Amino acid sequence: MQVTITVNGTSETHEVETRTLLVHYLREACGHTGTNVGCDTTSCGACTVLLDGESVKSCTVLAAQADGRDVTTIEGMASPDGTLHPIQQAFHEEHGLQCGYCTPGMVMAAASFLKENPDPTEAEVREALEGNLCRCTGYHNIVQSILAAAKNRELVS
């Protein structure tokens, strides 16, 4: 079937099998490999993207379900001039990553969460990220990164 999705502001149309998962559509049809696959069972959150602005695990959404909708991946977070999104900037500055495999999913989950809750407590950040696994960092610097990003008021806009 033909699926048209606006990915990071650009309309993409590809012929795919009906059973194609959104993550494979993004990685293989569109070539956006920033979104990673970590578990295949919706446990790890490495594949988190925004679907119409809300975070979803793209291994649990069919490409067909996203037909006609907007998807934002990690590649779409920085400004067109290349300036990092405040969450990306914070992950870099606060040492919020080591191997970096979980990072795109963490950043996308954080973006969705901070839109709902622009001024969260540490406990709220932890609760919001429970569906995203990281094996390297022990999460503390990830939580710090998101709190630091939240302090940047521009983000809320």
Next chain:
Amino acid sequence: MASASTTTARRGSGVGESAGRPDGVPKVRGEFAFSSDLWMDEMLWGKTLRSPHASARIVSIDARPALALPGVHAVMTAADVTGRATYGVEVPDQPVFASDVVRFHGEPVAAVAADHPEVARAAARLVEVVYEPVEPVVDPELAVTAAPLHPSGNLFRHVRIRRGDPSATGDVVVEGSYEVGMQDQAFMGPESGLAVPAEDGGVDLYVATQWLHVDRDQIAASLGMPPERVRLYLAGVGGAFGGREDVSLQIHLCLLALRTGRPVKMVYSRDESFFGHVHRHPARMWYRHHANRAGDLVKVEARIVLDGGAYLSSSNAVVSNAAAFAAGPYRVPSAAIDGYAVRTNNPPCGAMRGFGAVQVCFGHEAQMDKLAAALGMDPVDLRLRNALEQFDTLVTGQVLTGATPVRECIRAAMAHPLPPDPTPRDPMMSRPGGAGLTADDGDVRRGTGLAVSFKNIGYSEGFDDYATARVRLEAGVAGEPLATVLVATAEVGQGFVTLAQQIAREELGVADVVLAPAATSDVGSAGSSSASRQTWMSGGAVQLACAGVRRQLLDRSAVRWGCALEALRWEDGAVTRLGSVDRLTLAELLDAGAVEAEHEYHHRPTKALDADGQGDAHLSFMYAAHRAVVDVDPGLGLVRVVQVTTGQDVGRALNPVQVTGQIEGGIAQGVGLAVMEEIVVDGGQVRNPSFTDYLIPTTLDMPDVAATLIEVPEPDAPYGAKGVGEPPAISSGPAVLAAIRDATGLDLRRAPVRPEDIALGVRPA
């Protein structure tokens, strides 16, 4: 003199400062290419067929139905291996593909290449393998006397340590048996790689690994090719923790690429990843500790059995560590320790962060608590009293010549403030059970425990451990000096890329340092990114290669000025002449062309252990102490780890923020092993190969962490820096167990602690 520092970051770029990662920006942009992102036009997809049985004879394999499927380009089995039929990181005892027998659930039997991943999966299912199942040997203690499962027998290694007076006895004797389950590294990026046939008949392999050169040598042997025709390039690594020390898909990929003449990519699913790499050895341990009335250890007796699974992997080195560190970081005048690593039909076990020191720490620390109770002593005081000091002798006879700040580690871990007591006002999410099955606040019991550990750095027992680095200094595009560091060191997330830049900046006084991609064809081996060794080894190689560059620039200055070398000084990235104002900047010196130097850094030789387990087997040691605070609901068996504090001996922190990142990440893995992580193996069958059934800590499981870095420079080490990766994963788990015992009064002997161990546990009389 020890100095304890908290980790305030200096945001500079030299050694000792918390410089930012050079791969940080590409990683946050999603532009960093992990091995799973590799792509070539016309590439095929590989898939491995694995044994459903833990033990079976292979009666026949028929690949024809798979080959008949449109889109299938090759099916390869043991008969198609062009070189050595077996591989192994220490000894090649593991078949590339099983031929006559399978020895574990998940052993590779065939590999398929097809033009689409789904076709490859379908084709693998079509390969007809007729098995004759055999009763698996799954009990490691029975395996020793069982019929051999392999021509090399079932006992991988027995490490026997005898020291002091065998007849010594103490006034107080405590005995205990302990068990540790099988832990998975659970790195986030499953195994993946891309093999590309080369014009010279060789192969180029892009892969996520911990040690490019040793992979290359194993691949070349099994392809029947000289090593120089097998070129490995490090692709982005999504974590490792020991799980990428052994070859997984490397040989299969290269065989498929050479057979089909096409690039072949393979990416394991999470499920396959559980079968595709070795795990942490499960352990059974028996201990008897003797002490005098004053609380001085007199003798430690121990018997440790590690289940190595079907193939050797690094079991020989793991059991050596388990035996050497079995008594913990304490003065022990007499010891009788026997460590066994055995072959079974369980999944192969090998390297994981902490490598043998983790399992025994659960044993020796439970014993120290038991001993303290028997003596009526405070467990912290007992440990302080017996803590190793510099120039003490280990149970292996090795004298500790390096920094040995065990007491400082203990005091630092204990000095951090305790968390506030739980109250009924606490949010439900902070109670044991969190969002799900939540404890009633009135039932929650708090407990505190301490554990202390030590472990070797680098490769031991006479292994010639080395790392190679090449550094080139030249004028950059705008004339500014530009240093290029070339090492084959695997960046697995630990941040060696940051350190390499920091070291080059420090040594050469230049701002611009780039790292060349890691590849076997361009530079010699860096050794493995394991055993907490790369800061010391590859760091030392980069430091000395930079020194070689400086020496050449001094030579160049001496020629230019017509003076003796002795009159020249290296000062802030320029050369000056004594007794004059002459000064040559790097830019001026590099006018005459680039300079390049290479250094192969070898650590001090170590020795094999003798028949009594005695010898200077290790380069150096790292120490750490962890204090854990837990809340437990004894009725529901639920545990929440509230806080872990630590004092860790780091020698010197070359990048404090990165060191703290290692500590927090290592503690997460230690906490995981203590309360949730276990690969459940039943009759040789792996029951939980997924992240829905094998749980690792989430944001909500992670305790608060407070860390003190103990900085006592290590005399032999570059910049005085010890390794930092493993210690946080060693005593953090045993501290959690001690805290749960403290909270419940239960005699818990097994990690991980399961809810039923608490809820149905029997209090000692």
